[in-house]
Amino acid sequence: MNMAGKMMKAVWYDSYGGGSTGLKHVEIPIPAPANDEILLKIEAASINPIDWKIQKGMMRPILPKKFPFIPVGDVAGEVVEVGPGVKNFKAGDKIVSTLGGAGGGFAEYAVAKESSTVPRPPEVSAADGASLVIAGCTALHALTVTAGLNLVKTQPRSNVLVTAASGGVGHYTVQLAKLGNTHVTATCGARNLEFVKNLGADEVLDYKTPEGSALKSPSGVKYDVVIHCTTGIPWSTFEPNLSPNGKVVDLTPSGGAFWTFAVNKIMFSKKQLLPVIVIPKAEEIECLLNLVKEGKIKTVIDSRYPLSKAEEGWGKSIEGHATGKVVVEP
Numbered sequence: 001m002n003m004a005g006k007m008m009k010a011v012w013y014d015s016y017g018g019g020s021t022g023l024k025h026v027e028i029p030i031p032a033p034a035n036d037e038i039l040l041k042i043e044a045a046s047i048n049p050i051d052w053k054i055q056k057g058m059m060r061p062i063l064p065k066k067f068p069f070i071p072v073g074d075v076a077g078e079v080v081e082v083g084p085g086v087k088n089f090k091a092g093d094k095i096v097s098t099l100g101g102a103g104g105g106f107a108e109y110a111v112a113k114e115s116s117t118v119p120r121p122p123e124v125s126a127a128d129g130a131s132l133v134i135a136g137c138t139a140l141h142a143l144t145v146t147a148g149l150n151l152v153k154t155q156p157r158s159n160v161l162v163t164a165a166s167g168g169v170g171h172y173t174v175q176l177a178k179l180g181n182t183h184v185t186a187t188c189g190a191r192n193l194e195f196v197k198n199l200g201a202d203e204v205l206d207y208k209t210p211e212g213s214a215l216k217s218p219s220g221v222k223y224d225v226v227i228h229c230t231t232g233i234p235w236s237t238f239e240p241n242l243s244p245n246g247k248v249v250d251l252t253p254s255g256g257a258f259w260t261f262a263v264n265k266i267m268f269s270k271k272q273l274l275p276v277i278v279i280p281k282a283e284e285i286e287c288l289l290n291l292v293k294e295g296k297i298k299t300v301i302d303s304r305y306p307l308s309k310a311e312e313g314w315g316k317s318i319e320g321h322a323t324g325k326v327v328v329e330p
């Protein structure tokens, strides 16, 4: 279907800052796919903290590339049109895509690179699929690539700590970690203790208690791997809770994290702090979609908003208290 000259609803911002009040509803032309691109009708877009951190100016001057900017990169939808060089998709295909720094997800239509797009099995809803992209790929990459865990039951047992286990990244991390031979300790707020246990965590700590803020395992285990999904916990709190070769994968690295990383390297410390930034890859998205299809992991959705109320979803994510994912649906 040729959409040239047709208009769509979108939500963008045209300067740094402003939070949800900085978002503006506009009507603009539907974008045209380039040679290697797909035009998709968006069915769901999933908000991540990086989206509003870009608006705050935390990636300045790299992102956004220009104003006005339509935020959000994690999307699922249906292919409407393909560029002449696209080989593997056709109109009508259901897909999940990462738009990355180009953004475009807060709209009725968006263009995506073929190389950043994967087919979505019919068993996985658009909202569940879009939610997997940054949050799920980060969890998978942190556990398997950065921490080096092999997520099969036949491996030697590892003790894993997941901080902020109720959030977008954390809730996937707990479930993925439990696919391996792991004992999982998790931190979350009091209201989410049962929720996180039901994701598979073996023991759960309320982060507002003294034991929780000290990250002390109730059963006394020392952690081989920590997947750290929140902020404000210094190395001095992690260090005494680690096994002799324990690694902390820091998903929210500050300047101090890079300093600790460097000092540990210089001192040949066996305990390590590993700052990491994950960029979702198509094969990781495909792997996660299959795990959802097979019922091995699930997406938990905190809240859904229509595109007409995208700013409410944006505000919900900024508050930092979502349980699972925040989704916007045109």
Ligand SMILES: NC(=O)c1ccc[n+]([C@@H]2O[C@H](COP(=O)([O-])OP(=O)(O)OC[C@H]3O[C@@H](n4cnc5c(N)ncnc54)[C@H](OP(=O)(O)O)[C@@H]3O)[C@@H](O)[C@H]2O)c1
Pocket: 048, 049, 050, 134, 135, 138, 163, 164, 165, 166, 167, 168, 169, 170, 187, 188, 189, 190, 191, 192, 207, 229, 230, 231, 250, 251, 252, 276, 277, 278, 279, 317, 320, 321, 322, 323, 324
């Ligand atoms: N490095 C990377 O490549 C990468 C990739 C993705 C995300 N990230 C970063 O990782 C962080 C988490 O992302 P997300 O999508 O999971 O965020 P999110 O969904 O917004 O996380 C919200 C959850 O975190 C919980 N929480 C907040 N502070 C906590 C604490 N001190 N201890 C335990 N739980 C706490 C909240 O629980 P309460 O409501 O009970 O407070 C809430 O359930 C963000 O800073 C994000 O930018 C980094």
